[in-house]
Amino acid sequence: MPHASVLIVDDEKNILSTLSRALRLEDFDVDVAGNADITYRKLAAKAYDLLLLDVQLPDQDGLTVLRTLREGGNDVPVIMMSGHGTIETAVEATRLGAFTFLEKPIGTESLLIAIRNSLGFAQLAAENRQLKEASGATDELLGDSRVMVDLRERIALASNANANVLITGERGTGKELVARAIHRGSQRAAGPYEKLNCAAVPSELIESELFGHEAGAFTGATKQRRGKFERASGGTLFLDEVGDMPAQMQAKLLRVLQENEIERVGGSAVIRVDVRIVAATNKDLRREIDEGRFRADLHDRLNVLPVRVPPLRERLEDVPRLAEHFLRQVCAANGRRGKSLSEGAMKLLTSYDYPGNVRELRNLIERLVILTPDEVVDERAARALLPIAGAGAGTYYRPGTPLRRMLATVERDLILRALEHHRGHITNTAADLGLERSHLYKKMKALEIRRESRGGDKR
Numbered sequence: 001m002p003h004a005s006v007l008i009v010d011d012e013k014n015i016l017s018t019l020s021r022a023l024r025l026e027d028f029d030v031d032v033a034g035n036a037d038i039t040y041r042k043l044a045a046k047a048y049d050l051l052l053l054d055v056q057l058p059d060q061d062g063l064t065v066l067r068t069l070r071e072g073g074n075d076v077p078v079i080m081m082s083g084h085g086t087i088e089t090a091v092e093a094t095r096l097g098a099f100t101f102l103e104k105p106i107g108t109e110s111l112l113i114a115i116r117n118s119l120g121f122a123q124l125a126a127e128n129r130q131l132k133e134a135s136g137a138t139d140e141l142l143g144d145s146r147v148m149v150d151l152r153e154r155i156a157l158a159s160n161a162n163a164n165v166l167i168t169g170e171r172g173t174g175k176e177l178v179a180r181a182i183h184r185g186s187q188r189a190a191g192p193y194e195k196l197n198c199a200a201v202p203s204e205l206i207e208s209e210l211f212g213h214e215a216g217a218f219t220g221a222t223k224q225r226r227g228k229f230e231r232a233s234g235g236t237l238f239l240d241e242v243g244d245m246p247a248q249m250q251a252k253l254l255r256v257l258q259e260n261e262i263e264r265v266g267g268s269a270v271i272r273v274d275v276r277i278v279a280a281t282n283k284d285l286r287r288e289i290d291e292g293r294f295r296a297d298l299h300d301r302l303n304v305l306p307v308r309v310p311p312l313r314e315r316l317e318d319v320p321r322l323a324e325h326f327l328r329q330v331c332a333a334n335g336r337r338g339k340s341l342s343e344g345a346m347k348l349l350t351s352y353d354y355p356g357n358v359r360e361l362r363n364l365i366e367r368l369v370i371l372t373p374d375e376v377v378d379e380r381a382a383r384a385l386l387p388i389a390g391a392g393a394g395t396y397y398r399p400g401t402p403l404r405r406m407l408a409t410v411e412r413d414l415i416l417r418a419l420e421h422h423r424g425h426i427t428n429t430a431a432d433l434g435l436e437r438s439h440l441y442k443k444m445k446a447l448e449i450r451r452e453s454r455g456g457d458k459r
């Protein structure tokens with residue numbers, strides 16, 4: 001691969017000059033660094049195609065350099081070099097993501113083979129990543145905010161247990177990604193992962209979807225068919241939108257969860273199943289229970305490990321990372337050159353509150369890419385598409401209205417927003433706003449804010 005750029009890192013001048021000469025003869029674009037510090041700076045300044053990294057450097061050892069790079073998200077292909085390579089170091093290096101390990105003295109021939117293999121592999125990996133992004137198949141949960149770190153911990157906890165999980169969260173927060181992550185991290189990861197969207201399947205078909213049917217069980221059932229429970233046995237069954245399950249099915253599901261046995265529709269044989277249920281809903285199941293639409297006993301069976309996925313507005317610091325990710329994904333899917341967001345556009349995106357959460361952000365980026373012809377999407381383009389266009393005084397000013405009344409509107413909105421943020425929790429809302437609890441109550445009364453008009457769990 002001529003013209004590929006290689007950074008050689010070693011503190012021995014001899015080695016640097018020998019290897020550089022050999023690689024330049026093969027048309028590589030070669031650069032050198034004598035210690036870790038220079039390496040970091042060169043890598044920050046330029047995207048190299050390959051790093052040849054010595055294990056022993058004067059200021060830091062090569063494994064630490066490799067680890068630091070990977071933790072920082074740099075995935076440049078790396079070939080490690082060592083004078084006294086022990087197996088342990090080699091194993092550790094590959095575990096950290098080095099492509100291979102060469103022992104000094106390094107022959108030109110073996111060096112070139114290692115470089116070609118490594119570059120070829122990196123290219124395949126990049127293409128694979130691109131394809132996945134284009135097809136929307138990446139299912140990594142992105143975000144480094146405190147709440148996301150907590151969520152990942154929670155997911156790890158849920159993965160390790162074998163109990164049923166109930167995922168709650170507003171629409172578009174990533175519940176489906178969480179469900180998959182729980183399965184992937186669990187002891188059942190090698191087993192099947194089946195999914196049923198309880199809101200999308202007509203109620204009369206849910207039973208056969210879940211439990212399967214025998215031939216002739218109902219009109220159209222010409223062949224025997226295994227249901228999701230049977231197919232998920234040994235693995236995980238994801239019941240999405242479980243809050244929409246019809247009452248009759250809730251009773252049947254409960255029985256299966258108690259007995260770990262199913263019967264196919266139209267059949268009489270009892271089939272044992274070993275299934276872990278991960279359920280999700282964007283409904284407030286407690287309210288559904290209070291209002292008689294969801295069974296409390298089924299809720300208890302499902303909600304052994306609750307996982308709450310936070311709305312995007314509670315982690316706006318994740319917006320830049322997510323926006324960049326969707327930008328790349330959308331550009332790849334539309335076969336466009338990579339676009340970027342101006343600083344101002346990014347700032348604007350980070351100040352919106354996303355009632356539709358991550359899905360809304362993704363859709364927004366998609367519209368920005370398609371509607372903006374320029375390489376750089378600037379603040380104006382972003383403002384034109386954001387539902388809050390010109391939010392601020394413009395939203396509240398009504399010509400001919402006394403200031404007192406306009407201020408009341410603003411105050412009411414702010415309190416409603418704060419209450420929503422704290423899921424209707426009065427004490428937390430009052431503390432957040434720097435008010436006495438009783439004062440907040442008084443204001444709510446004066447502004448005609450009724451508590452039951454708020455979503456979330458009321459306390």
Ligand SMILES: Nc1ncnc2c1ncn2[C@@H]1O[C@H](COP(=O)(O)OP(=O)(O)OP(=O)(O)O)[C@@H](O)[C@H]1O
Binds near residue numbers: 169
């Ligand atoms: N943390 C995240 N990192 C990357 N992508 C995310 C993240 N959270 C959500 N997404 C993406 O946002 C979109 C919505 O996520 P998902 O379908 O999991 O939401 P949901 O909570 O199941 O919503 P709904 O209740 O409407 O079904 C998906 O395209 C998903 O890939």
Ligand SMILES: [Mg+2]
Binds near residue numbers: 175176240
């Ligand atoms: Mg979903």
